[in-house]
Amino acid sequence: DAKTTQPTSMDCAEGRAANLPCNHSTISGNEYVYWYRQIHSQGPQYIIHGLKNNETNEMASLIITEDRKSSTLILPHATLRDTAVYYCIVRSGGSNYKLTFGKGTLLTVNP
Amino acid sequence: DTAVSQTPKYLVTQMGNDKSIKCEQNLGHDTMYWYKQDSKKFLKIMFSYNNKELIINETVPNRFSPKSPDKAHLNLHINSLELGDSAVYFCASSPQGGGEKLFFGSGTQLSVL
Numbered sequence: 462d463a464k465t466t467q468p469t470s471m472d473c474a475e476g477r478a479a480n481l482p483c484n485h486s487t488i489s490g491n492e493y494v495y496w497y498r499q500i501h502s503q504g505p506q507y508i509i510h511g512l513k514n515n516e517t518n519e520m521a522s523l524i525i526t527e528d529r530k531s532s533t534l535i536l537p538h539a540t541l542r543d544t545a546v547y548y549c550i551v552r553s554g555g556s557n558y559k560l561t562f563g564k565g566t567l568l569t570v571n572p
Numbered sequence: 573d574t575a576v577s578q579t580p581k582y583l584v585t586q587m588g589n590d591k592s593i594k595c596e597q598n599l600g601h602d603t604m605y606w607y608k609q610d611s612k613k614f615l616k617i618m619f620s621y622n623n624k625e626l627i628i629n630e631t632v633p634n635r636f637s638p639k640s641p642d643k644a645h646l647n648l649h650i651n652s653l654e655l656g657d658s659a660v661y662f663c664a665s666s667p668q669g670g671g672e673k674l675f676f677g678s679g680t681q682l683s684v685l
Contacts, residue, residue: 476681504576504662504676505615546613558630559605559673562615 464548465549470567472542479536483549486530492553494525495560496534498545505548505562508534541569575599578663578677585653586685593648593680595663603627604646605674606638607663615662621646622668658684667682 465474466484473479485494495510509516509523511532516523536543546565576597585591595603605628606618620628624640635651650657663677 499615502679504664504678505674506676509674510673550616559617559620559630561617564614 479539481534576677597665601665
């Protein structure tokens with residue numbers, strides 16, 4: 462699976478949009494981009510995933526560049542409860558897959 | 573109802589002891605996992621079971637033995653505990669072996685003294 466690069470940490474003001482970048486320049490055609498987050502002392506939580514089209518759900522939006530070498534997770538109106546480590550993961554399809562977590566980005570939402 | 577539940581939440585024990593962590597999921601998923609998160613917060617897969625069959629074993633010491641009595645349960649038994657086993661262990665499940673979403677439990681913090 463392709464490696465990802467994320468900033469170590471980011472800050473965001475409460476109520477503003479949080480834009481979390483991820484580089485995955487070695488991504489191949491059949492690899493998906495996944496985002497998970499881990500709030501302190503909790504298990505990781507799935508947020509969203511996509512292949513090449515932009516995706517939106519009740520939690521966030523995922524913007525994938527046309528060359529698929531990078532993506533951005535957008536939390537449209539960040540709240541204090543969105544403070545967490547956000548993981549960008551790239552993985553291929555298939556039945557015996559595994560998710561490989563990197564270091565992620567610590568997003569701190571400030572009041 | 574908790575989707576993926578682990579017990580106990582905290583486990584403190586002495587070196588050399590044997591302990592078990594239990595995991596149950598009520599989502600009807602076919603695949604279950606154990607992940608380990610060390611003190612540096614790296615989250616690494618240990619095992620994956622699909623319909624009670626082992627499909628992933630990430631070079632984990634054989635002191636760790638997962639057991640899946642049915643597809644809703646995946647327990648982790650650890651023999652001869654060592655200091656380096658101290659970590660948070662997360663159980664997870666997904667609909668199929670290639671399921672898009674993993675659902676994680678809240679973790680078991682294991683401290684070996």
